[in-house]
Amino acid sequence: METIFNSFSSLIIFLHVISAVIWVGGMIAIRFAIHYSMQDIEEPKIKLGRTLENLRRFFNMVIPAIIILLVTAIIMIIALGFKGTPLYPTVIAKEVIWSIMTIVFITIYIKRNKAQKAFNDGKFPIAKELLTPIAQYFIPLNIILGLIAIYLGVTLRGF
Numbered sequence: 001m002e003t004i005f006n007s008f009s010s011l012i013i014f015l016h017v018i019s020a021v022i023w024v025g026g027m028i029a030i031r032f033a034i035h036y037s038m039q040d041i042e043e044p045k046i047k048l049g050r051t052l053e054n055l056r057r058f059f060n061m062v063i064p065a066i067i068i069l070l071v072t073a074i075i076m077i078i079a080l081g082f083k084g085t086p087l088y089p090t091v092i093a094k095e096v097i098w099s100i101m102t103i104v105f106i107t108i109y110i111k112r113n114k115a116q117k118a119f120n121d122g123k124f125p126i127a128k129e130l131l132t133p134i135a136q137y138f139i140p141l142n143i144i145l146g147l148i149a150i151y152l153g154v155t156l157r158g159f
């Protein structure tokens with residue numbers, strides 16, 4: 001594993017960083033640019049339909065990013081031998097953050113699917129009720145956790 005990391009260290013760190021960019025940067029763009037611009041659409045059917053589609057397409061990019069983050073993190077943990085060093089608690093903290101972010105993502109994913117079903121059945125108020133907490137709580141929570149993970153990543157850099 002160490003030799004794999006040494007030969008491909010730039011590629012592994014690149015894949016780790018680009019996955020973080022897609023996940024965290026994507027959430028910031030969805031929440032602070034796209035979400036506000038969607039609010040000007042008056043027709044609920046179009047507004048909800050487009051919101052569901054925005055999220056669905058974003059998830060297609062985020063699911064590979066989540067998996068690549070974990071795989072590259074595992075390679076780095078094994079190859080860099082953090083165990084017993086003063087940086088080990090930071091590595092554990094990042095694992096905890098990744099786990100919470102993934103649970104929050106799964107919650108968002110399930111809520112979007114339920115909202116899609118309600119939307120398809122013409123139950124727009126129910127779809128809206130399911131989508132609201134995604135914008136209000138879940139995405140902002142994951143943005144904050146993601147920013148902390150990026151900061152902690154910087155403190156582990158070049159070890």
Ligand code: HEM
Nearest residue numbers: 017020073076094095098146149150153154156157158159
């Ligand atoms: C699964 C747990 C994780 C572990 C064990 C982990 C571990 C690491 C390590 C060891 C580095 C330093 C690489 C180097 O030698 O330069 C790093 C960098 C980085 N990590 Fe993670 N990471 C994890 C999850 C995450 C998550 C969830 C994000 C963001 C969503 C993230 C974002 C970053 C970024 C942006 C860097 C680059 C920092 C820099 O080069 O200055 N990591 N990570």
